[in-house]
Amino acid sequence: MTSVLRSILPVSSAKSEDHDDDYSVEYSFAMEYSGPPVSQDIPQVAPVDVRRIPTAAVAARGVMLSNLSLPVVQPIVKKSDHQNKKVLEELKSSGSEAAHHQVTEAHVGKIGLSGRVYSRKSGNCSYRNGKLAIEEGGDGESNVFGGAQSSSSSGTMGFSDGHDDSNHLSESSDVEDLDDNLKAGVSYGDCSNATTSNSNEDVEDCADEVSGQGHRASVVTFRDLPSNDSMSEQTDHDGHEIIPERRLVLDDVKKGLCNRCCKKNRFAGKEVCIVCGAKYCSKCVIKAMGSMPEGRKCIACIGYRIDESKRGSLGKCSRMLKRLLGDEAIKQIMSAEISCEVNQLPPHLIFVNDKPLSIEELVMLQSCPNPPKKLRPGKYWYDKVSGFWGKDGEQPCQIISAQLAVGYQIRQDASNGNTNVMINNREITKAEFWMLQAAGIHCEGNPHFWVTADGSYQHEGMNYVMGKLWEKKRVRIVCAALSLPFPSDITNTGGEDIDNNSNKVNSKNQEQDAKNKLLLVGCDQSGTSTIYKQARILYSVPFSEDEKQNIKTVIQRNLYRYIAIILEGREQFEEDHMIEMRRRNADEPGPSGSSDQVDKKNAYSFSPRLESFSSFLLQLVMSGELEAIFPAATREYSPMVEELWKDKAFQAIYKRRNELHLLPRVANYFLDRAVEISRIDYEPSEMDILYAEGITSSNGVASVDFSFPKSSQDGYMESSDQNDPSISYQLIRVHVSSLGEHCKWLEMFEDVDLVTYSVSLTDYDEYYEDINGIRTNKMLAAKKLFESIVTHPTLAEKHFLLILNKFDLLEDKIERVPLTQCDWFHDFNPVISLHPHSATSSNNPPLAQRAFHYIAVQFKRLFHSLTERKLFVSRVTGLEADSVDKALRYSKEILKWSEERNTVSLNEWSTESMEPSTSA
Numbered sequence: 001m002t003s004v005l006r007s008i009l010p011v012s013s014a015k016s017e018d019h020d021d022d023y024s025v026e027y028s029f030a031m032e033y034s035g036p037p038v039s040q041d042i043p044q045v046a047p048v049d050v051r052r053i054p055t056a057a058v059a060a061r062g063v064m065l066s067n068l069s070l071p072v073v074q075p076i077v078k079k080s081d082h083q084n085k086k087v088l089e090e091l092k093s094s095g096s097e098a099a100h101h102q103v104t105e106a107h108v109g110k111i112g113l114s115g116r117v118y119s120r121k122s123g124n125c126s127y128r129n130g131k132l133a134i135e136e137g138g139d140g141e142s143n144v145f146g147g148a149q150s151s152s153s154s155g156t157m158g159f160s161d162g163h164d165d166s167n168h169l170s171e172s173s174d175v176e177d178l179d180d181n182l183k184a185g186v187s188y189g190d191c192s193n194a195t196t197s198n199s200n201e202d203v204e205d206c207a208d209e210v211s212g213q214g215h216r217a218s219v220v221t222f223r224d225l226p227s228n229d230s231m232s233e234q235t236d237h238d239g240h241e242i243i244p245e246r247r248l249v250l251d252d253v254k255k256g257l258c259n260r261c262c263k264k265n266r267f268a269g270k271e272v273c274i275v276c277g278a279k280y281c282s283k284c285v286i287k288a289m290g291s292m293p294e295g296r297k298c299i300a301c302i303g304y305r306i307d308e309s310k311r312g313s314l315g316k317c318s319r320m321l322k323r324l325l326g327d328e329a330i331k332q333i334m335s336a337e338i339s340c341e342v343n344q345l346p347p348h349l350i351f352v353n354d355k356p357l358s359i360e361e362l363v364m365l366q367s368c369p370n371p372p373k374k375l376r377p378g379k380y381w382y383d384k385v386s387g388f389w390g391k392d393g394e395q396p397c398q399i400i401s402a403q404l405a406v407g408y409q410i411r412q413d414a415s416n417g418n419t420n421v422m423i424n425n426r427e428i429t430k431a432e433f434w435m436l437q438a439a440g441i442h443c444e445g446n447p448h449f450w451v452t453a454d455g456s457y458q459h460e461g462m463n464y465v466m467g468k469l470w471e472k473k474r475v476r477i478v479c480a481a482l483s484l485p486f487p488s489d490i491t492n493t494g495g496e497d498i499d500n501n502s503n504k505v506n507s508k509n510q511e512q513d514a515k516n517k518l519l520l521v522g523c524d525q526s527g528t529s530t531i532y533k534q535a536r537i538l539y540s541v542p543f544s545e546d547e548k549q550n551i552k553t554v555i556q557r558n559l560y561r562y563i564a565i566i567l568e569g570r571e572q573f574e575e576d577h578m579i580e581m582r583r584r585n586a587d588e589p590g591p592s593g594s595s596d597q598v599d600k601k602n603a604y605s606f607s608p609r610l611e612s613f614s615s616f617l618l619q620l621v622m623s624g625e626l627e628a629i630f631p632a633a634t635r636e637y638s639p640m641v642e643e644l645w646k647d648k649a650f651q652a653i654y655k656r657r658n659e660l661h662l663l664p665r666v667a668n669y670f671l672d673r674a675v676e677i678s679r680i681d682y683e684p685s686e687m688d689i690l691y692a693e694g695i696t697s698s699n700g701v702a703s704v705d706f707s708f709p710k711s712s713q714d715g716y717m718e719s720s721d722q723n724d725p726s727i728s729y730q731l732i733r734v735h736v737s738s739l740g741e742h743c744k745w746l747e748m749f750e751d752v753d754l755v756t757y758s759v760s761l762t763d764y765d766e767y768y769e770d771i772n773g774i775r776t777n778k779m780l781a782a783k784k785l786f787e788s789i790v791t792h793p794t795l796a797e798k799h800f801l802l803i804l805n806k807f808d809l810l811e812d813k814i815e816r817v818p819l820t821q822c823d824w825f826h827d828f829n830p831v832i833s834l835h836p837h838s839a840t841s842s843n844n845p846p847l848a849q850r851a852f853h854y855i856a857v858q859f860k861r862l863f864h865s866l867t868e869r870k871l872f873v874s875r876v877t878g879l880e881a882d883s884v885d886k887a888l889r890y891s892k893e894i895l896k897w898s899e900e901r902n903t904v905s906l907n908e909w910s911t912e913s914m915e916p917s918t919s920a
């Protein structure tokens with residue numbers, strides 16, 4: 001080695017003259033030093049393309065309004081190449097004056113600065129823990145999710161803008177690394193995997209996605225993507241910057257798949273971008289959304305306006321994201337999502353009486369005592385006199401504060417009414433017309449009313465107030481059922497109707513968008529009010545004290561009615577008994593006068609006291625005055641009921657109650673506790689309320705708002721948002737007598753989502769007589785009403801759920817009375833298998849089950865022949881909570897399927913519906 005080195009090294013000055021041939025050589029080897037060992041790979045950063053630096057948002061509205069002179073960064077406009085250099089120079093020299101990040105060319109070359117340029121304090125980029133972090137100047141406040149206050153004050157860096165996907169910050173490919181990364185302030189570039197070389201596949205995928213030529217379907221494409229130029233230069237009429245909108249065009253990705261990996265994971269849930277609507281699974285969401293300085297947006301969507309249909313979900317993320325990020329981080333992200341500037345309502349897109357709002361007007365509108373709920377970009381009308389507020393061309397949806405200085409004069413056709421009736425210069429809609437009718441206001445002769453904010457109304461030109469709309473409870477109930485607004489601060493005047501759930505309805509009423517409306521109709525005695533009450537009990541919409549008092553009166557009054565029916569039966573039994581005794585005496589003649597003795601002491605004789613009470617009660621019932629004596633009668637006659645109950649003769653009649661055909665089945669439930677119920681201190685239980693006859697509102701319309709609590713029945717197939725108890729439903733029960741001739745009042749329910757039609761399964765052998773004495777089979781009457789309802793133009797596109805009710809009674813009846821009693825069911829001919837191996841319950845279901853199945857198919861065929869659509873059917877026993885719960889949840893499923901029908905075949909999931917092919 002020495003000789004080799006001697007030959008190549010220059011002659012040393014240290015060479016000794018004495019040892020000419022033998023001098024020693026000192027040498028060392030140099031090796032490339034790559035620094036101290038690090039436990040993990042050092043992330044790479046991609047250079048930023050300064051031509052792609054997006055613009056900053058304008059400062060927060062509040063700041064602009066209050067004239068504070070906080071430093072505000074100006075938007076950076078896209079520049080040509082030579083201009084870019086100039087920009088960099090300016091940035092470098094700007095120092096702390098404009099409080100920019102210190103961006104040098106070197107930084108620009110190495111750091112993936114993208115997204116927006118944010119201003120506040122000077123900040124340095126550095127590596128910390130092997131990862132890129134941002135150290136802010138001044139207070140040294142760490143800058144994790146700086147968007148918690150607002151994006152414009154955020155110092156968060158490193159968001160890939162998405163305009164050029166080659167500019168990405170590094171990221172860890174593992175979700176597990178997330179926490180560390182978040183703590184270190186690192187953000188994630190969409191589909192970038194430059195950190196390590198072991199993610200080649202992902203890198204390729206990423207490239208594919210970028211080029212759009214890969215094996216994966218391109219996820220989303222955007223039309224009309226505005227150039228940076230136009231974005232930064234667009235302003236509203238007040239000169240404020242208009243935040244660009246990004247529109248989604250779903251390309252090849254099927255609904256239900258993750259928009260990044262294109263895989264379906266039904267169980268894990270998805271998170272949705274609030275701008276473009278792309279959905280991401282738990283594996284992709286962080287890669288796709290980064291550190292979310294403006295909330296849940298794909299990185300490419302940062303800086304864009306949110307999709308307004310998602311405004312209601314601002315601040316509400318999926319459980320999947322909560323699981324991934326933890327409470328603290330979620331809190332910050334959601335806070336940023338709600339408060340950051342770009343996510344705020346753009347005032348110039350909100351028109352009131354055809355005039356776009358200014359920022360000041362929007363602020364005024366939002367801060368008035370009764371602001372519009374769920375305000376979205378769009379056109380609204382506003383009646384300044386009454387405070388009525390609605391979407392252009394639609395009926396009012398809310399009453400907001402009156403006399404606000406927004407918008408032009410209201411147009412006569414603002415709500416697209418066609419009734420020739422005017423309120424405050426606006427032609428009102430049908431629903432409002434019905435509301436006026438419910439208030440007893442005559443609308444003949446094209447009247448023009450003035451209605452003020454407190455509901456006072458008067459004729460145009462007249463100077464006296466005719467009344468106040470909101471004082472009439474009936475009006476409020478009709479409003480609730482017709483989705484019309486009414487003020488929530490009206491105190492309950494009570495008395496007129498039992499259902500005074502209206503205040504609650506009203507508050508929900510203002511959230512129409514999120515509400516699913518279920519209309520519940522059926523023939524007399526089909527069980528609609530039982531189902532309605534069951535829903536209130538099931539979903540914890542308690543009966544108020546007022547309601548309970550009313551229900552108590554109804555139950556007690558019914559009790560006296562049942563007793564009267566028994567007493568009436570007594571006369572028949574007594575007469576039968578006397579005839580029988582006389583016949584016996586005639587057969588076995590005894591001493592004269594014995595038959596008289598028998599007559600006086602027969603088993604159904606009352607004491608004179610009870611006799612006179614009996615006559616009194618029967619007289620009351622026959623004269624129709626029973627109602628008038630309640631509730632006062634309770635105190636007076638309660639002891640008589642007790643005495644009656646203890647009487648042997650009464651008990652003898654009671655034992656034969658099954659022979660009393662006028663006595664409703666439900667009477668047994670109350671009569672068994674007659675003494676307790678007749679007492680003054682009786683408190684109806686929930687069961688009593690359920691069983692009580694006739695306790696829905698007098699006008700036949702009752703509505704209740706509820707949401708489904710979680711239950712074990714919520715199958716695995718339900719995604720988290722479907723289980724969301726905040727999704728509210730409204731069940732509107734309408735009595736058939738309220739529908740009018742040819743069901744014309746069904747028009748009132750044009751905004752329902754689903755119609756549930758209830759039929760009593762026991763109707764097949766029952767008849768009613770009309771005033772002309774014509775007998776009609778009740779099942780055929782139910783069929784006729786069903787035909788009228790499903791073919792009603794208002795309900796043409798609605799989903800229908802047939803509730804076949806009173807299955808418990810069918811089980812009993814079908815053994816005694818053949819289904820063929822009804823002409824429509826003449827070919828019901830269940831073949832009962834006698835084969836020993838097929839005699840299992842599945843092959844040989846009970847007769848009632850077969851009958852139910854057959855009836856369901858008959859209705860399905862009928863429905864299909866009328867609408868060419870599919871009818872859903874549910875078997876129900878209205879008095880059983882589970883059964884009603886199942887049916888109502890089935891309604892929920894139907895609505896859900898309807899939403900997803902592009903991807904999910906209804907047949908695949910249908911558990912209770914049956915095709916005609918499965919008929920008996």
Ligand SMILES: Nc1nc2c(ncn2[C@@H]2O[C@H](COP(=O)(O)OP(=O)(O)OP(=O)(O)O)[C@@H](O)[C@H]2O)c(=O)[nH]1
Pocket residue numbers: 522523524525526527528529530531664666690691692693694735805806807808809876877878879880
């Ligand atoms: N056994 C049994 N009885 C039921 C069932 N559903 C309802 N009923 C009873 O049937 C009767 C009529 O039910 P309602 O709920 O009042 O019927 P409706 O549709 O409101 O009819 P109207 O009373 O005419 O308004 C009541 O006595 C109920 O208790 C059921 O599934 N099984």
Ligand SMILES: [Mg+2]
Pocket residue numbers: 525529530693694695
């Ligand atoms: Mg009823």
